Amino acid sequence: MTNDHLPKAEYAKNMRLIGYSDQGGRPDGVQIMVNKGHAFIGHMFSQGFSVIDVRDPRNPKPVAYVPSPPNTWTLHLQAHDDLLLVVNAKDLYRDAVLMDERKYYVGSMSDKLGLQAEQSYSAGFRVYDIKNPAAPREIGFMPVEGVGVHRIWYVGGRWAYMSAMLDGFSDFIFLIVDMADPTQPKIAGKYWLPGMNIAAGEKPDWDDKALRYSCHHGLVSGDTAYVTWRDGGVTLLDIQDKTAPKLIAHRNWCPPYGGGTHNALPLVDRDLLVVLDEAVLTDCADGIKHIWLFDIREPSNPISISTMPTPSEIDYVKKGGHFGPHNLHENRPGGFVSSELIFATYNNAGVRAFDIRDPYRPVEVGAFVPAAPTRILDHRPGIPPILHANDVYVDANGILYLTDMNAGLSIIEMTG
Known part of the structure; x- marks a missing residue:
């Protein structure tokens, strides 16, 4: 595909599109990992994951699609060296009640699942050998009793970290998994916010009909895990x-802010923590969300010191769909790692790059808003044909790989 035939961007600043793929006719992308010259992409609606050969980023080529078991989500995945870890969970968007995003995001998940007729699905995560990245080979599976696993952090070695909704809990909690034998992963440790273990008789001290305290996932640096909890904020955990x-510290700013805390990126060389709140409701019904910068010089007392600037070159609220942050590039080993340049997806405002050399005054230094999707795979009623940029991975050469809910894979380079 030549540049003349690439989709025309809605907006670009110091970035340009160099490659595009509809992911083999499955343009619904969630998390993306680039490893061994291949992009591994979890799907939102296509129930499985795809592999795209991106050794030439200007000419990406779909090379594999691995379907999930029936009624099973494979939204998120992690690739490192010769291993690929892929989540399995109940496809919650196949349930009539949860197709309403307000029902999905507002209040504890366990209350809603009680309304649903049970379906057959796979819950846990699968391990694949990717010595040959174009032909993933399943070698292990860790089942869980419950809804399943949502998101994983794995950068090699013995330990993986993930969120999972297990039977007896109100929503997703934090798990530490022993990967010493990748063919037989085992849960080693658990952490939840007090009030979530309903099987043990715990009672929430929050309004669990209006707020969703649910672990999204955690990133780990040294012996500290930085774990996010949607409407429950962020915790720093000692995991020695x-x-x-x-628990080292727990901070929550919901209310008065709108919650949805999605991921927390530690920049330990600068004693900083980037924390992103996800925009989850159409037309900003959950308010304008922010990307926060915390000072963590004293880990027991994290202090918010600034927010990233909100995109404003057009009225993105009026544009429709979701406007606001979704996900951070997470500085994975082998990819682009920086404590000064931060990348984040912004739903209908595409992807943004922020310079945080002055942590008290972050500056936007790059932006790219891809073309709107040409077809909508989202089967939920009333979904507008609007861009919903999902995830971004930045490789060691500074090339951005951007997924979207419906609009395929955009491959972007910085020009400034």
């Missing part, structure tokens, strides 16, 4: 003992 995570 993998079987018994201990």
